[in-house]
Amino acid sequence: MSAIRVLVGTRKGAFVLTADGQRRDWSVAGPHFAGWEVYHLKGSPAEPDRIYASQSGGWFGQVIQRSNDGGLTWEQPGSAPAARDASPDAAAGAPMPGGESNRFLYDTSEETGRPLTTHQWYDGTQHPWEFARVWHLEPSLTDPGVVYAGVEDAALFRSNDGGESWHELAGLRGHDTGAEWVPGAGGMCLHTILLDPGDPERMFVAISAAGSFRTDDGGRTWTTINRGLHSGFLPDPTAEIGHCVHRLALHPSNPDRLFMQKHWDVMRSDDAGANWYEVSGDLPSDFGFPIHVHAHEPETVYVVPIKSDSEHYPPEGKLRVYRSRTGGNEWEALTEGLPQKDCYVNVLRDAMAVDSLDPCGVYFGTTGGQVYVSPDGGDHWTAIVRDLPSVLSVEVQTLP
Amino acid sequence: MIRVALPYHLQTLAGIRSEVTLTVAGPVTRDSVLDALEARYPVLRGTIRDHATRRRRPMVRFFACKEDLTHEPPDAPLPDAVASGAEPLLIVGAIAGG
Numbered sequence: 001m002s003a004i005r006v007l008v009g010t011r012k013g014a015f016v017l018t019a020d021g022q023r024r025d026w027s028v029a030g031p032h033f034a035g036w037e038v039y040h041l042k043g044s045p046a047e048p049d050r051i052y053a054s055q056s057g058g059w060f061g062q063v064i065q066r067s068n069d070g071g072l073t074w075e076q077p078g079s080a081p082a083a084r085d086a087s088p089d090a091a092a093g094a095p096m097p098g099g100e101s102n103r104f105l106y107d108t109s110e111e112t113g114r115p116l117t118t119h120q121w122y123d124g125t126q127h128p129w130e131f132a133r134v135w136h137l138e139p140s141l142t143d144p145g146v147v148y149a150g151v152e153d154a155a156l157f158r159s160n161d162g163g164e165s166w167h168e169l170a171g172l173r174g175h176d177t178g179a180e181w182v183p184g185a186g187g188m189c190l191h192t193i194l195l196d197p198g199d200p201e202r203m204f205v206a207i208s209a210a211g212s213f214r215t216d217d218g219g220r221t222w223t224t225i226n227r228g229l230h231s232g233f234l235p236d237p238t239a240e241i242g243h244c245v246h247r248l249a250l251h252p253s254n255p256d257r258l259f260m261q262k263h264w265d266v267m268r269s270d271d272a273g274a275n276w277y278e279v280s281g282d283l284p285s286d287f288g289f290p291i292h293v294h295a296h297e298p299e300t301v302y303v304v305p306i307k308s309d310s311e312h313y314p315p316e317g318k319l320r321v322y323r324s325r326t327g328g329n330e331w332e333a334l335t336e337g338l339p340q341k342d343c344y345v346n347v348l349r350d351a352m353a354v355d356s357l358d359p360c361g362v363y364f365g366t367t368g369g370q371v372y373v374s375p376d377g378g379d380h381w382t383a384i385v386r387d388l389p390s391v392l393s394v395e396v397q398t399l400p
Numbered sequence: 401m402i403r404v405a406l407p408y409h410l411q412t413l414a415g416i417r418s419e420v421t422l423t424v425a426g427p428v429t430r431d432s433v434l435d436a437l438e439a440r441y442p443v444l445r446g447t448i449r450d451h452a453t454r455r456r457r458p459m460v461r462f463f464a465c466k467e468d469l470t471h472e473p474p475d476a477p478l479p480d481a482v483a484s485g486a487e488p489l490l491i492v493g494a495i496a497g498g
Binding site for chain 2: 036062105131
């Protein structure tokens with residue numbers, strides 16, 4: 001029987017939730033990295049027991065963690081396991097390898113990109129590019145040693161050695177518009193990385209608040225893909241950059257069709273981002289953070305409407321997932337099992353995922369610490385856990 | 401031997417539960433002690449000093465002998481009591497919150 005592993009990143013550590021394919025009885029393991037912010041964890045599609053995690057905090061910065069046993073034990077890639085640090089060699093002062101796995105240095109060389117050292121700050125002046133944290137980790141679809149990291153200040157890094165070392169794909173920041181990117185309220189973060197399953201050279205990224213970008217050459221050069229977006233907070237609402245894209249999603253069977261939850265507006269592209277059109281339709285609010293596609297129905301999309309950019313909670317205090325079976329425009333509220341009064345949590349951009357069982361399971365976590373599952377595509381929901389720290393991210397692995 | 405006391409989260413990261421003792425070649429300064437600490441525990445690289453700038457992370461402080469040494473030059477000699485091992489160098493996560 002299949003099994004499900006849900007990887008939950010929270011403000012105070014990571015949790016691993018497991019169940020069999022019935023998705024009724026759950027075990028909760030954690031917190032891992034207790035007391036640290038875990039913005040994201042994700043398993044390698046090529047080797048599911050390999051999981052990467054981003055551990056960070058305001059005091060001590062960024063740490064990358066890796067598990068090779070499905071989240072039971074963790075190590076900092078390339079560093080000696082913690083237990084060995086107490087060995088006689090260590091006591092004698094013998095240096096140990098490692099320490100590079102949390103080293104994210106921006107590439108300012110002339111050879112690989114451009115010596116881009118500043119971007120626009122809130123007050124319009126230029127500000128140095130400063131690494132803060134890894135928001136999102138995206139393992140390769142085929143190689144368990146390759147993983148991408150989306151970071152704040154916005155940049156894309158790649159590791160070819162399982163997270164032991166990182167190098168920037170500097171062509172993204174070197175895009176002609178790089179110096180004009182500005183941070184949103186949450187910082188200037190690269191939060192979304194989508195890999196095209198049909199074309200290893202193509203990927204999509206999204207940056208708040210710069211917009212969406214696509215590469216067709218493995219990350220060397222990038223194209224803005226924001227045509228059709230309209231952002232009322234910009235002096236030119238249809239500008240090439242400056243849009244606060246919250247999340248992108250695609251279905252593996254049709255990677256040219258993209259869905260976007262923007263700061264406001266739910267958008268769709270049928271040409272790999274070259275053009276976008278709005279599909280908010282009859283949603284009660286088209287503000288929100290996550291967006292996801294059903295595992296088996298490429299036209300079935302999920303969002304969680306939030307009241308507004310000023311009030312980050314569900315409209316009317318009712319926590320509702322909305323599902324469109326038509327690729328947008330026509331939406332239905334999914335409420336069975338979700339609180340329908342006095343609910344004022346938020347669901348963040350990386351906090352929704354689906355499994356690949358049939359029927360498809362849908363999962364999301366809230367800033368109130370609940371993680372919900374629907375084992376039937378959204379028709380019925382139950383809480384796996386109710387009292388975790390504020391949830392930052394949810395990923396799901398479907399295991400044989 | 402130089403004694404260094406780490407905050408809880410860095411102890412956990414390094415897999416230790418007590419003070420660290422280090423041998424430092426040459427002058428005992430904050431940077432030389434941190435160099436030795438990071439050589440022993442590479443996972444601590446970047447957690448006390450920024451990887452790129454090598455400067456102290458903003459919310460990390462250094463105390464010893466009941467003094468706040470945070471704003472002393474990183475290459476200034478540490479107190480004799482730290483150099484002799486009589487007193488530890490305390491690496492502290494700054495208090496935050498309300």
